[in-house]
């Protein structure tokens with residue numbers, strides 16, 4: 001999974017925990033939120049304290065945990081109002097079937113339920129977690145629908161193996177996925193209703209059965225762009241070369257290996273549905289070795305080393321940019337020197353609207369990056385920052401240009 005550089009701005013999260021086995025994952029969520037630079041105030045139901053100790057959450061959040069209205073943390077004695085007024089987001093993870101029912105009915109029978117009543121305009125996200133039959137029950141579905149109508153965001157549940165041994169829908173999203181969902185609450189929905197296809201990572205061009213040509217691209221910049229576009233409300237398809245990264249949450253990932261496969265996958269996606277934006281962030285191998293004979297090339301004693309013959313790969317970005325009525329195209333250029341001049345020439349050669357130019361050796365594999373954003377009117381410099389922060393800034397720039405195009 002990706003590292004989390006400290007968030008550009010620290011936010012206050014009120015984290016409610018209700019009583020389900022997934023409560024243990026709320027510990028990890030607290031840790032991730034704190035690591036990302038946010039302040040966390042935990043509020044637990046009585047049942048939640050049967051699963052994890054409040055002291056654990058106090059230690060992880062650095063704050064006493066709010067447990068009931070009769071022993072308030074705030075001097076006002078008004079925890080059920082003050083804790084949610086102080087928050088930039090209100091998250092309940094896990095949200096049990098019982099919690100959903102109480103929230104949907106507007107009960108105030110414990111502190112957490114009362115906080116949900118008092119939430120007002122605070123962005124609120126519930127992460128349901130329960131057995132698959134409980135989640136499928138019409139009463140639970142009714143409550144979930146009611147909560148959505150009341151303006152609450154439901155994140156998940158995911159699907160898979162459950163603590164009870166059954167398999168199906170009802171698993172709480174993973175803490176990392178919830179972190180993405182929470183941070184998305186604060187992002188402007190600049191790409192709402194837009195479809196984005198992007199390429200990321202390296203390609204691997206096989207020579208024989210075991211060897212091949214690739215490069216040092218980690219995929220981190222493309223992953224950050226996929227996340228930033230998803231946060232902005234876009235429907236995102238990530239055509240990804242081989243990397244060590246987990247498929248990003250909320251994004252449809254199409255794994256490929258070679259440049260040819262990447263090209264075919266991109267064109268198939270563009271055929272599939274109207275696409276507003278194409279971002280070529282992949283480090284596509286310019287050449288591929290002509291495939292050697294079947295199997296593995298053998299080293300023969302005293303024999304000459306074999307020399308691969310290289311063939312030119314398709315230029316995916318140039319091909320997409322040349323499509324009639326194609327999407328708005330953004331390319332990346334990893335240069336080794338003469339950044340501005342080389343990148344300006346590349347933008348024109350590829351026929352793309354926008355080109356993001358960075359210095360290859362100073363970006364590959366790192367969690368931060370700096371770049372020049374080049375369009376027909378000139379260049380704008382973005383200083384070194386986390387790839388996620390940079391991706392968010394780039395998405396803002398791109399969304400403004402898309403909006404101007406209509």
Ligand code: C5P
Nearest residue numbers: 280281282284314315316317331332333
């Ligand atoms: O490798 P190059 O500097 O030409 O890459 C510039 C841009 O073109 C990048 O956005 C990259 O994703 C894209 N590209 C491509 N297909 C290639 C080579 C590069 O889409 N064969």
